[in-house]
Amino acid sequence: MQTKVLLNASIDASVMDDIDKLSKKLHLNRSQMVNNLLIASLSDAKLLENLGLFRLLDAVRRFDNASNNLNFYTKLVFER
Numbered sequence: 001m002q003t004k005v006l007l008n009a010s011i012d013a014s015v016m017d018d019i020d021k022l023s024k025k026l027h028l029n030r031s032q033m034v035n036n037l038l039i040a041s042l043s044d045a046k047l048l049e050n051l052g053l054f055r056l057l058d059a060v061r062r063f064d065n066a067s068n069n070l071n072f073y074t075k076l077v078f079e080r
Helices: 015-027 030-050 053-078
Strands: none
Touching: 015 030, 030 053
């Protein structure tokens, strides 16, 4: 059995409502349901990382940030 770690997180009330509804349907308590969802999401994230999509998304994010900065400076210089 693995050691459990206490996790505190803030989420939207509507998300918690959805988690509670699903946990009741599956006869799980809230903690078990959240744990299962985190495990499934982590598995998906690892798959995306192994496929190289994290690097791609990071590059897109950096490009978007750079282009927003460029647009700001372009407007500052040329649109006086």
